[in-house]
Amino acid sequence: MNRVLMPATGDTLAYVRDPHRPRVATAAELLRAIPADTLPAQVTVEDVMAEPSWDTSAATLLTLACRARSSLLEDSFDGVVISHGPDTVEETAFLVDLMAGPAASRGGIILTTATRSLDELSAEGPRNLASSLTAAVDPALLGAGAVVCVDDCLHAARWVTHTDATSVAGFSSAPYPQLGRVLRGRVEPISPPPVRPPEAAGEPESDVALIKTYPGIEPALLTAVVDAGARGIVLEGTGQGNVPVGLFTAIGELTEGDIPVVVASRCRTSTAPLEAMPLGTGLATKMGAIGARGLSPVKARIALMVALGTGGGVQAARAWFARL
Structure with missing residues (x-):
C-alpha cells in the first residue's frame, strides 16, 4: 500500500x-x-x-x-x-x-x-x-x-x-x-503543469524585502531596507513592470553594489523578460533591474530568496531568473 x-x-x-x-x-x-x-x-x-x-x-x-x-x-x-x-x-x-x-x-x-x-x-x-x-x-x-x-x-x-x-x-x-x-x-x-524550475542550490536567503511602489515613493526606502540587512529587493510595480522614475538612480546604485532588484507587477504580466517588453515599459532594466518573468510580487520574493541561495549576488540572480 x-x-x-x-x-x-x-x-x-x-x-x-x-x-x-x-x-x-x-x-x-x-x-x-x-x-x-x-x-x-x-x-x-x-x-x-x-x-x-x-x-x-x-x-x-x-x-x-x-x-x-x-x-x-x-x-x-x-x-x-x-x-x-x-x-x-x-x-x-x-x-x-x-x-x-x-x-x-x-x-x-x-x-x-x-x-x-x-x-x-x-x-x-x-x-x-x-x-x-x-x-x-x-x-x-x-x-x-x-x-x-x-x-x-x-x-x-x-x-x-x-x-x-x-x-x-x-x-x-x-x-x-x-x-x-x-x-x-x-x-x-485538465492541463499539463508548468515547466519545472531550475534546481535550487544551497539554502534560500531569508533577508529579501518586498516593497510596493506608488506615485511619489521615496528612493530612501530602498536603501533603508538594505541598511537593515536585506540582501535583495523585489519591487511591486504596475502594468508591464513599471516603477516610478525617481527610483532609477537607487536601483542603479544598489545593482552596482551587488544587491539584486527584481521588478514584479501588481497585474498579471507576460513571462517574457522585462527587457523584451514594448518600448516605454520595463525601463528599470536599463538601470540593472531584473524582471520577475510573470511571477506575482510575493512569488518573485520567494524566487529571489532561492536565487540568492548560491551565495551570489546580481549576476547569480539574473542567471537564475533567466531559467525560470
Missing part, C-alpha cells in the same frame, strides 16, 4: 473554536476526521510547530520545504500532504516547489488549507485533506511539483493565487488553467 506523510501546521483548518475548550487539533485528530475506508494510503502524521500562516517565518517555510523533499527522497514515502493556513499557502507552496528538485518525480507534493474551522458548520478541511491524500498518490501528478488542492481543484504552485478570503473555493490559477480535479477517488487531469 502507498505511504503518505502528512505534516500539519495547525491554523484555520485545525481550529476548534469551542467556547469551553478552544484549541488546535493535532494531525492525528485531523486524520480521524476522514472516514478510514476512504483513505487511499497508509498515512503517517507529523505535528509541525508553526506560527499562524499570516505570520509565517522564513524558518518555517524552509522547514516545510525540506521536510517535503526529504520525505520523498530519503524516507521513501510515495507522497506528502501539508496542511497549512490559507493566508500564505501560495508562498509556501512555491518555495516547496522550488526546493523539491528530483523529489518532484518521486511522488505527489500537495498543500491544502481551509477557510472554516474544524468545528464550524460544513467545515471543508476534512474534505480538502481527503482529496489531497488521493492526489498525493495518483500517478497523474508525478513530476508536477508542489500543488495546492482546495475544493477538489488542483492548482500548480507557480500559478495559484489566494483570491477570496471568505470563500471555501477562494483559490485560482487564472489566467492559467488548473491542473485537474479530484473526482471519484482519482485525479482527472
Whole structure:
C-alpha cells in the first residue's frame, strides 16, 4: 500500500473554536476526521510547530520545504500532504516547489488549507485533506511539483493565487488553467503543469524585502531596507513592470553594489523578460533591474530568496531568473 506523510501546521483548518475548550487539533485528530475506508494510503502524521500562516517565518517555510523533499527522497514515502493556513499557502507552496528538485518525480507534493474551522458548520478541511491524500498518490501528478488542492481543484504552485478570503473555493490559477480535479477517488487531469524550475542550490536567503511602489515613493526606502540587512529587493510595480522614475538612480546604485532588484507587477504580466517588453515599459532594466518573468510580487520574493541561495549576488540572480 502507498505511504503518505502528512505534516500539519495547525491554523484555520485545525481550529476548534469551542467556547469551553478552544484549541488546535493535532494531525492525528485531523486524520480521524476522514472516514478510514476512504483513505487511499497508509498515512503517517507529523505535528509541525508553526506560527499562524499570516505570520509565517522564513524558518518555517524552509522547514516545510525540506521536510517535503526529504520525505520523498530519503524516507521513501510515495507522497506528502501539508496542511497549512490559507493566508500564505501560495508562498509556501512555491518555495516547496522550488526546493523539491528530483523529489518532484518521486511522488505527489500537495498543500491544502481551509477557510472554516474544524468545528464550524460544513467545515471543508476534512474534505480538502481527503482529496489531497488521493492526489498525493495518483500517478497523474508525478513530476508536477508542489500543488495546492482546495475544493477538489488542483492548482500548480507557480500559478495559484489566494483570491477570496471568505470563500471555501477562494483559490485560482487564472489566467492559467488548473491542473485537474479530484473526482471519484482519482485525479482527472485538465492541463499539463508548468515547466519545472531550475534546481535550487544551497539554502534560500531569508533577508529579501518586498516593497510596493506608488506615485511619489521615496528612493530612501530602498536603501533603508538594505541598511537593515536585506540582501535583495523585489519591487511591486504596475502594468508591464513599471516603477516610478525617481527610483532609477537607487536601483542603479544598489545593482552596482551587488544587491539584486527584481521588478514584479501588481497585474498579471507576460513571462517574457522585462527587457523584451514594448518600448516605454520595463525601463528599470536599463538601470540593472531584473524582471520577475510573470511571477506575482510575493512569488518573485520567494524566487529571489532561492536565487540568492548560491551565495551570489546580481549576476547569480539574473542567471537564475533567466531559467525560470
